[in-house]
Amino acid sequence: MVLYDILLDILKLTVAGVGVVLVAFYLFKPYMDKTQRLQVLELKKAADNQTLPLRLQAYERIVLFVERINPANLLVRLNGSAYSAADLLRLAVQEVNDEYQHNITQQVYVSSRAWAVVRRLKDDTIGLLNGTLRSLPENATGLEFSRALLTHLSQLENNPYEIAAGMIHKDLEELF
Numbered sequence: 001m002v003l004y005d006i007l008l009d010i011l012k013l014t015v016a017g018v019g020v021v022l023v024a025f026y027l028f029k030p031y032m033d034k035t036q037r038l039q040v041l042e043l044k045k046a047a048d049n050q051t052l053p054l055r056l057q058a059y060e061r062i063v064l065f066v067e068r069i070n071p072a073n074l075l076v077r078l079n080g081s082a083y084s085a086a087d088l089l090r091l092a093v094q095e096v097n098d099e100y101q102h103n104i105t106q107q108v109y110v111s112s113r114a115w116a117v118v119r120r121l122k123d124d125t126i127g128l129l130n131g132t133l134r135s136l137p138e139n140a141t142g143l144e145f146s147r148a149l150l151t152h153l154s155q156l157e158n159n160p161y162e163i164a165a166g167m168i169h170k171d172l173e174e175l176f
Contacts, residue, residue: 051109052175058109059172062118063165065103069096069125070161071149080142088142089133096125114171121164128152 067073074095080088100122107115132149133140140148153159 055109055175056172058106059114059168061103061106062110062114063168065099065106065118066121066161066164066168068099069122071125071128071153075146075149080146083142085133085136085140085142085145086138088145089129092129093126096122096129110168111171111174114168117164117167117171121160124160 068077071092074092075088078088078091078095080091083091100118103118107118110118129149132152133145136144136148
């Protein structure tokens, strides 16, 4: 009987202790959750303060990339009048690829949509350069290549480089 009373007392104390712990847990849980959410928000705000300048710089660099691979700007930089069309094509494709490789790390800081625009524009530019060369005779000069390329660009209803820059700007506006 004494053992039964002792076990009953232990059981009462255990149930009461567990009850107190559960009540305390449910009383403090909302406070702990709120504190945790505030800490996460503070960490996110601190991270945003550190990454925002990097993200802005990345968008700036990909807009510059778009401008630099625009054939109108690319051909001026390469000054292709002294080259054959095939040589100028090789130089232009190399320049586009070099620019892309130089800016490839920017994809870490820009949205996947913005980076897809950059990648597609690079591929389309190389395709445009190759297509223009195929439309010329084999012995065409760099000047003829440049003229044909710029003529083709001027005949496009929408300038792909302006569209790409606009899409990147729109993507950047979503940051703010």
